[in-house]
Amino acid sequence: MIAVDAMGGDFAPRAIVQGSYQAANRGIPILLFGDSVHIKSILLELSQKDGKSLDSLPITIEHTTQIIGMEAEPGRAVLQAKDSSLVRAVQAVADGTAHAIVSAGNSGAALVAGTLILERVPGVLRPAIGDFLPTKSGSVFVMDLGANTDCKPEYLEQFALMGHAYVSMIKAIARPRIALLSNGHEPYKGSLAVKQTYDLLRKSKLNFVGNIEPRELFDDLTDVIVCDGFVGNVMLKTMQGTAKTLISWIDTERSQSWLYTIGLLLSKGLFRGIKNKMDYAKKGGALLLGVKKPLIVAHGSSNAVAIEHAIVFAHKAVQERVIERFNAQLASLLPAQDTFVGAQRLDSHQIQQ
Amino acid sequence: MIAVDAMGGDFAPRAIVQGSYQAANRGIPILLFGDSVHIKSILLELSQKDGKSLDSLPITIEHTTQIIGMEAEPGRAVLQAKDSSLVRAVQAVADGTAHAIVSAGNSGAALVAGTLILERVPGVLRPAIGDFLPTKSGSVFVMDLGANTDCKPEYLEQFALMGHAYVSMIKAIARPRIALLSNGHEPYKGSLAVKQTYDLLRKSKLNFVGNIEPRELFDDLTDVIVCDGFVGNVMLKTMQGTAKTLISWIDTERSQSWLYTIGLLLSKGLFRGIKNKMDYAKKGGALLLGVKKPLIVAHGSSNAVAIEHAIVFAHKAVQERVIERFNAQLASLLPAQDTFVGAQRLDSHQIQQ
Numbered sequence: 001m002i003a004v005d006a007m008g009g010d011f012a013p014r015a016i017v018q019g020s021y022q023a024a025n026r027g028i029p030i031l032l033f034g035d036s037v038h039i040k041s042i043l044l045e046l047s048q049k050d051g052k053s054l055d056s057l058p059i060t061i062e063h064t065t066q067i068i069g070m071e072a073e074p075g076r077a078v079l080q081a082k083d084s085s086l087v088r089a090v091q092a093v094a095d096g097t098a099h100a101i102v103s104a105g106n107s108g109a110a111l112v113a114g115t116l117i118l119e120r121v122p123g124v125l126r127p128a129i130g131d132f133l134p135t136k137s138g139s140v141f142v143m144d145l146g147a148n149t150d151c152k153p154e155y156l157e158q159f160a161l162m163g164h165a166y167v168s169m170i171k172a173i174a175r176p177r178i179a180l181l182s183n184g185h186e187p188y189k190g191s192l193a194v195k196q197t198y199d200l201l202r203k204s205k206l207n208f209v210g211n212i213e214p215r216e217l218f219d220d221l222t223d224v225i226v227c228d229g230f231v232g233n234v235m236l237k238t239m240q241g242t243a244k245t246l247i248s249w250i251d252t253e254r255s256q257s258w259l260y261t262i263g264l265l266l267s268k269g270l271f272r273g274i275k276n277k278m279d280y281a282k283k284g285g286a287l288l289l290g291v292k293k294p295l296i297v298a299h300g301s302s303n304a305v306a307i308e309h310a311i312v313f314a315h316k317a318v319q320e321r322v323i324e325r326f327n328a329q330l331a332s333l334l335p336a337q338d339t340f341v342g343a344q345r346l347d348s349h350q351i352q353q
Numbered sequence: 354m355i356a357v358d359a360m361g362g363d364f365a366p367r368a369i370v371q372g373s374y375q376a377a378n379r380g381i382p383i384l385l386f387g388d389s390v391h392i393k394s395i396l397l398e399l400s401q402k403d404g405k406s407l408d409s410l411p412i413t414i415e416h417t418t419q420i421i422g423m424e425a426e427p428g429r430a431v432l433q434a435k436d437s438s439l440v441r442a443v444q445a446v447a448d449g450t451a452h453a454i455v456s457a458g459n460s461g462a463a464l465v466a467g468t469l470i471l472e473r474v475p476g477v478l479r480p481a482i483g484d485f486l487p488t489k490s491g492s493v494f495v496m497d498l499g500a501n502t503d504c505k506p507e508y509l510e511q512f513a514l515m516g517h518a519y520v521s522m523i524k525a526i527a528r529p530r531i532a533l534l535s536n537g538h539e540p541y542k543g544s545l546a547v548k549q550t551y552d553l554l555r556k557s558k559l560n561f562v563g564n565i566e567p568r569e570l571f572d573d574l575t576d577v578i579v580c581d582g583f584v585g586n587v588m589l590k591t592m593q594g595t596a597k598t599l600i601s602w603i604d605t606e607r608s609q610s611w612l613y614t615i616g617l618l619l620s621k622g623l624f625r626g627i628k629n630k631m632d633y634a635k636k637g638g639a640l641l642l643g644v645k646k647p648l649i650v651a652h653g654s655s656n657a658v659a660i661e662h663a664i665v666f667a668h669k670a671v672q673e674r675v676i677e678r679f680n681a682q683l684a685s686l687l688p689a690q691d692t693f694v695g696a697q698r699l700d701s702h703q704i705q706q
């Protein structure tokens with residue numbers, strides 16, 4: 001059962017409900033949180049168009065009365081909007097009614113709700129968003145892609161540890177290569193936090209291969225790239241913007257010559273292939289790692305297809321017990337937790353074990 | 354007269370000397386700093402190939418005995434290597450022998466040498482690298498592209514002020530739009546420094562249009578983008594890496610189908626056009642703004658053509674008195690300096706006047 005925040009996202013609730021409808025058509029049980037009247041009317045419209053009965057689909061609606069807007073300040077919103085589609089959906093996963101949650105809404109609020117309600121894996125300082133980005137001959141796992149804007153070196157070191165655990169599990173690589181994103185290869189390059197993290201990673205037992213420049217992002221030089229969420233988000237969005245712009249330039253400029261038009265028509269399939277490779281939205285969403293249950297952050301601009309993909313991704317993660325297995329491996333890498341201490345803060349020398 | 358650091362860069366001294374030779378052939382007087390024996394032999398080889406006499410070219414060599422390597426720690430290197438090609442070249446500009454300097458060497462060292470030897474414009478907290486990046490229908494000025502990795506809000510506010518002064522001068526726009534690079538439009542998005550800068554810019558007299566996401570980098574939504582040098586460098590290099598990779602994918606995948614090959618052959622000119630538009634290296638280099646004399650930082654990987662372009666850019670900047678005019682305008686925007694205080698540190702409320 002996948003809990004879906006029907007009211008979160010630039011095109012909510014329509015795109016979210018439609019994506020959920022499509023995923024339910026693939027047999028995935030869905031629990032939709034939001035305004036039940038609105039959701040029901042969209043679902044009826046979709047099912048009537050398909051000539052199907054809504055009752056045959058595995059969709060349940062849970063009515064909620066509040067919405068956390070894209071502009072809301074995350075921390076306050078989560079604490080105040082207890083009956084919001086987001087908070088109720090996350091709560092359903094925490095209490096076991098559903099097994100994973102998908103939200104395309106206010107991502108800051110999703111992170112706060114995930115951290116507070118799903119709870120962190122003991123020892124984790126900051127949960128973070130990790131995902132695979134395409135490279136020339138495969139993919140590279142980047143963490144953090146947007147959860148934590150200001151990061152202490154100890155946070156970055158833990159992202160490396162989480163990246164190690166995730167990639168070694170998903171790709172079955174014993175010692176994935178870990179690189180630190182910086183503005184140069186030399187150890188003295190980077191922000192203060194990056195330079196201090198370099199030292200921590202060099203002393204760690206991870207397979208640290210040094211700094212990587214974003215220019216080399218696609219060059220398969222590493223399996224994991226570690227960065228703070230601000231820089232990771234800038235990198236991801238620059239990648240998307242550049243790819244989109246290049247393709248739109250090709251579209252615009254071809255009108256200048258019939259030769260170009262013919263040429264591009266002949267190679268249309270090639271561009272579709274490349275567009276798909278760069279089209280991060282196709283993936284649907286990314287996991288928040290470091291919390292106890294699966295939370296998938298989808299893009300705010302998600303359309304129905306992106307939501308469908310995010311739900312399929314969530315369903316697959318649940319079936320393959322990805323988070324359960326990841327958390328078990330992570331726990332074995334983190335120092336033992338004294339349950340009486342309570343505080344999650346660890347000293348860096350403890351993490352390095 | 355342009356001072357060139359002949360020993361700095363991945364392909365130094367050959368690429369640097371060759372680029373200088375080409376620029377000298379266009380009539381630009383050049384003062385080359387480096388190992389005179391090595392430089393002379395390259396120049397002789399080039400002139401013999403062209404069947405020209407070296408004496409007819411406006412090139413002078415100044416022998417230096419030290420080299421600041423790409424891996425050297427900038428601060429220490431500049432202080433210790435007084436007879437390096439970089440330090441001597443910067444010194445020549447400071448004492449008026451030359452009018453601008455071009456270096457493709459250790460960029461950190463170039464920045465330190467520029468700041469210490471050329472001196473800051475009074476009131477400037479941190480000189481920074483600013484340059485125009487291509488957009489869909491023009492260009493956007495981004496600052497800082499790599500000089501300052503850790504920035505206080507007051508530094509970022511000054512980058513906005515410098516961006517305002519530079520763009521209003523170069524593009525003759527009275528009140529250029531200033532945007533702050535962040536991971537979302539909302540004022541609460543961004544790192545702590547970015548959020549604090551948002552407040553400073555909102556209260557300033559600049560034409561502040563809010564946060565911009567790197568996804569919108571090419572969309573002509575602003576005239577100036579403000580960011581710290583770490584993030585700016587990540588953005589620039591991600592852009593370069595993405596464009597390069599997309600084009601290499603097109604090259605690789607076309608071999609899979611003769612239809613693609615024909616199609617791409619027909620539209621070859623189009624790709625050359627787009628490649629040129631994205632090819633930042635073609636520009637040669639970027640200015641360090643906030644120091645008293647022109648210093649052009651070229652890319653470490655500069656080839657002869659890039660160096661030639663950087664020298665042409667430097668020459669044009671000197672002829673048009675770009676830095677002189679920019680500094681005069683900047684001084685009028687900065688609060689009056691008390692020459693007895695000495696310290697360059699200003700309170701943010703002073704800068705806002």
